[in-house]
Amino acid sequence: MKITGKVWKYGDDVNTDVIFPGKYTYTIKERSEMAKVALEDLDPEFTQNAKAGDIIVGGKNWGCGSSREQAVSCLKERGIGAIIAKSFARIYYRNCFNEGLPIIISPDAVEAIEAGDEVTVDFDSGKVVTARGEFPFPPYPDFVKGLIEDGGLIPHVKKSLGLK
Amino acid sequence: MGKTFAEKALGRAAGHEVKAGEIVTVEPDFCMSHDNSAPIARTFRKIGVKNVWKPERIVFILDHAVPAPSDDHAVNHKETRQFVAEQGITHFYDVSSKGGVCHQVMCEEGFALPGLIMIGSDSHTCTYGAFGAFSTGIGRSEMAAAWATGQIWFKVPESLKVTVKGSFRPGVAAKDLILTLIGDIKADGADYMSVEFHGPAIEAMSIAERMTLCNMGIEMGAKNAVCPPDAKVLAAIRDKARTDRWEALWADDDAVYAKELTYDLDNLVPCVAKPHTVDNYAAIDAVKGTPIHQAFLGSCTNARIEDLRAAAAILKGKEVAVRTIVIPASWKIYRQCMAEGLIETFLDAGCVIANPGCGPCMGNHEGILAPGEACISTANRNFKGRMGNKESFIYLASPLTVAASALKGEIADPREVL
Structure with missing residues (x-):
């Protein structure tokens, strides 16, 4: 699998409150509506203009704070192809696999990539490919590979329970 | 091993x-x-x-x-x-x-x-x-x-x-x-x-x-x-x-x-987390005097009976200078506050007491801030927009510091009012 897209770049410790504000947690139920407010309190330009296939690049500890899964759902539904960061907060990390949103940990790639770059994430070869260089990233732990292959936790559980 | x-x-x-x-x-x-x-x-x-x-x-x-x-x-x-x-x-x-x-x-x-x-x-x-x-x-x-x-x-x-x-x-x-x-x-x-x-x-x-x-x-x-x-x-x-x-x-x-x-606890001083991250530490001396518009005593972090007793001891017999919302973490604690006279202390001081729940902590309903306003809070997060408005400011602190600040209408050192 390969994903190519335009980069939106942010800093360290981007928290789930600015990705999906708490005031919407019980008023917005549809995923399509979640997508419309993604990153509203961080970057209104993203909220207005992000396109399917775009890639987010963040610093350390992306997704810290609340466990709210909508902070992943809103980006997945928006069509974001992948998030590349120096590190991820742990609940967010799990939520991404559970939602089927690919994430890459690559401090070197984050340092090199600039906002607006076009980058390709090549999952088969395990590399982030950019005009500024290529950056290998470690393979996912075996345990989560199954989740990704099945498209997220819920399809994975259905499959493991023999349900359609 | x-x-x-x-x-x-x-x-x-x-x-x-x-x-x-x-x-x-x-x-x-x-x-x-x-x-x-x-x-x-x-x-x-x-x-x-x-x-x-x-x-x-x-x-x-x-x-x-x-x-x-x-x-x-x-x-x-x-x-x-x-x-x-x-x-x-x-x-x-x-x-x-x-x-x-x-x-x-x-x-x-x-x-x-x-x-x-x-x-x-x-x-x-x-x-x-x-x-x-x-x-x-x-x-x-x-x-x-x-x-x-x-x-x-x-x-x-x-x-x-x-x-x-x-x-x-x-x-x-x-x-x-x-x-x-x-x-x-x-x-x-x-x-x-x-x-x-x-x-x-x-x-x-x-x-x-x-x-x-x-x-x-x-x-x-x-x-x-x-x-x-x-x-x-x-x-x-x-x-x-x-x-x-x-x-x-x-x-x-x-x-x-x-x-x-x-x-070593002997070396600690009162402090706050400044907007907009919890790790944005400041010793009280560096921020005291910062104007606030709201104080919040509540949340899963700091609204147990011990916390509310400590805050009430500072507020007793005085009046708050800014709107102050008190939310005991449970109805059991609320009842304990009543039994100990803390509810009366808070009311006499001009505080608003809301029913137990998360309250203003994550901007879901009550206690939302207006643009430009600052709140000092005993909760656990001060992220941008956390209390419902991305142009507001949240300072996190202990119940003692929040109570002292509520009295002054600005961030205050609790050691000066004990």
């Missing part, structure tokens, strides 16, 4: 010895969810399993926006009640005088117990470590899957050992310790780790103080945070433990840690 608390608790649940880095699949002892029970129930139905694995291990506590402030919230609560009836969920705390903030209720009602594996669809589930539980927050999909399968996977975390000695000087509180620690190691300083609090100062602390510490473990990225299950904990759970599956577990003296830190 000895074992950490996390290695012991996850090993016990897995039924075999484990060490940091291993992946284990375990059965949770309790699963807590709050107002997000309804969306989790919708996801659960998508899986196609008819019944939850063990309805007596699931706890629902409505607290995020109670009583329902809008029709959306009301529908959400209604769906929760329907699911409770349909699935025979045993432990349901509806909008009633039996409830309060979910984490407080879990501790008061005897669910938080030593050695248990506890998961919650809320990041502050780590609070139950104050009772020696292995407790951690998860997302909605994962909770739905846990209800269906009775299983959850964990990577056995590495551990951070924080040894605390000395004693708090007047005007300094557990909140100042945890804000100092987070300020030192930053928001990712304990990413993926189990944080263990050790030492004589922890043993001397009340369970309320330990809850404040463990509650904010997530603010440094921790998977869980935990204090020793000592005699105080055993006394607190006597006669109210909801299961006999618990076991007092603690780290061995020769356990192996990824990192070790030591704090």
Whole structure:
């Protein structure tokens, strides 16, 4: 699998409150509506203009704070192809696999990539490919590979329970 | 080689010895969810399993926006009640005088117990470590899957050992310790780790103080945070433990840690976390005099009877200079406040008292800030927009500092009003 897209770049410790504000947690139920407010309190330009296939690049500890899964759902539904960061907060990390949103940990790639770059994430070869260089990233732990292959936790559980 | 608390608790649940880095699949002892029970129930139905694995291990506590402030919230609560009836969920705390903030209720009602594996669809589930539980927050999909399968996977975390000695000087509180620690190691300083609090100062602390510490473990990225299950904990759970599956577990003296830190309480001063991150530490001297427009005494971090007594002692016989919202963490605490005359103290001082629940903490309903306003709060997060408005400012502090600041209408040093 390969994903190519335009980069939106942010800093360290981007928290789930600015990705999906708490005031919407019980008023917005549809995923399509979640997508419309993604990153509203961080970057209104993203909220207005992000396109399917775009890639987010963040610093350390992306997704810290609340466990709210909508902070992943809103980006997945928006069509974001992948998030590349120096590190991820742990609940967010799990939520991404559970939602089927690919994430890459690559401090070197984050340092090199600039906002607006076009980058390709090549999952088969395990590399982030950019005009500024290529950056290998470690393979996912075996345990989560199954989740990704099945498209997220819920399809994975259905499959493991023999349900359609 | 000895074992950490996390290695012991996850090993016990897995039924075999484990060490940091291993992946284990375990059965949770309790699963807590709050107002997000309804969306989790919708996801659960998508899986196609008819019944939850063990309805007596699931706890629902409505607290995020109670009583329902809008029709959306009301529908959400209604769906929760329907699911409770349909699935025979045993432990349901509806909008009633039996409830309060979910984490407080879990501790008061005897669910938080030593050695248990506890998961919650809320990041502050780590609070139950104050009772020696292995407790951690998860997302909605994962909770739905846990209800269906009775299983959850964990990577056995590495551990951070924080040894605390000395004693708090007047005007300094557990909140100042945890804000100092987070300020030192930053928001990712304990990413993926189990944080263990050790030492004589922890043993001397009340369970309320330990809850404040463990509650904010997530603010440094921790998977869980935990204090020793000592005699105080055993006394607190006597006669109210909801299961006999618990076991007092603690780290061995020769356990192996990824990192070790030591704090001396004698060296701590009152402090705040400045906008917009919890690790944005400032000693009180650096920020006192900063104008505020609202003060909030509440949340799962700092609204227990001990916290409210400390705040009331500062407010007694005086009047607040800014709007001040007081929310006891549970109705049990509310009643205790009444019995001790604290409610009268708060009312005499001009405070507004709201019903137990999360209140303004995450901008869901009451106590929203206007653009340009600043709030000093005993809660756990000061992220941009957290209290409902992205052009407002939140300072986190102890109940003492919040009460002192409420009196002055600006950030104030509690040592000057004690």
